Amino acid sequence: MTAIPSFTGDANPYGGGDPYADYRTADFPFTQYANLADRQLGAGVIAANDEFFAQRENLLVPERAEFDPEHFGHKGKIMDGWETRRRRGVSAEHPWPTAEDHDWALVRLGAPGVIRGIVVDTAHFRGNYPQAVSIEAASVPGSPSPQELLGDDVKWTTIVPRTPVGGHAANGFAVSAEQRFTHLRVNQHPDGGIARLRVHGEVVPDPEWLSVLGTFDVVALENGGQVEDASNLFYSPATNTIQPGRSRKMDDGWETRRRRDQGNDWIRYQLAAQAQIRAVEIDTAYLKGNSAGWASVSVKDGEEGDWTEILPRTRLQPDTNHRFVLPAPAVGTHARVDIFPDGGISRLRLFGSLTEDGAARLAARHQELGG
Secondary structure (H helix, E strand, O other), X not given: OXXXXXXXXXXOOOOOOOXXXXXXXXXXXXXXXXXXXXXXXXXXXXXXXXXXXXXXXXXXXXXXXXXXXXXEEOOEEOOOOEXXXXXXXXXXXXXXXXXXXXXXXXXXXXXXEEEXXXXXXXXXXXXXXXXXXXXXXXXXXXXXXXXXXXXXXXXXXXXXXXXXXXXXXXXXXXXXXXXXXXXXXXXXXXXXXXXXXXXXXXXXOOHHHHHHHOOEEOOOHHHOOEEEEEOOOOOOOHHHXXXXXXXXXXXXXXXXXXXXXXXXXXXXXXXXXXXXXXXXXXXXXXXXXXXXXXXXXXXXXXXXXXXXXXXXXXXXXOOOEEEEEEEEEEEEEEEEEEEEOOOEEOEEEEEEEEOHHHHHHXXXXXXXOOO
């Protein structure tokens, strides 16, 4: 495992110019995984004990935090994050918060899954960030209320122990718990502000729900599909292609740099489980002058299987959703889309159903992870 860089202490006071000029960050080994706390997947910050200076919902805003040095309101400096008031002790003789004092926020993951790493971003919180953070996780079925999550019968597992963090920094934590979680409790000790929260991991869908659906998108992120690799990620992540819904703007899809050779670009996916694919959708929404010219789709069954083309190289139109019904179901565990020569697509949908073997393996993993 690559060592996780650690940041502690205050950042320098803001001195003007680019507010990110002295931001402390690093390449973390888990960020290739999808963000399970993505609002597009349905994540939300459903409760917090305090949000006096800045709202808890800011934690999951997809864009990076912004800073306006002149932005003040009736309660003080307005920050783009979640910020609580300063804690105080019980008396003049004991004016300091105790070691146990902390603020908390409850986060519902957009897609339950195994968490591989977490980024607690304190961007622009230079002298008002928490001294330390800790994070607990739980697996609770259905749609529990905050009161239910805070009940004594919910089992919380510490996945990030109380750890010092730095101000104006991306604080990363690798997570080793091989369990399926649905909710987080983010604690900041004793108080302060956090700009953004990112929860990277692998989606583990509910096999009973997929069984009831019957036919569904077997490569969709919310159903357990994931991107394994891609030829080029210059403008946007390949994971965008399996996000819910249609693309809303150009950078909500996948776009590659312009090729100056005779090659082509591609994305390789792992499906939710072994599935029979019966229909394909390739969407180029909002890619008007830079959509792929042509595309093909292939599948293989198992890691060592051979690639079989199920959609031959086909002309694509800009800003258009293309639908293809396959002449016969294609069985596979992995898929690959090739675009020619470059450009991008916004979404790939592979509609089908799990095979008996695929459903059994998915159910076994779900049970193994405590789902």
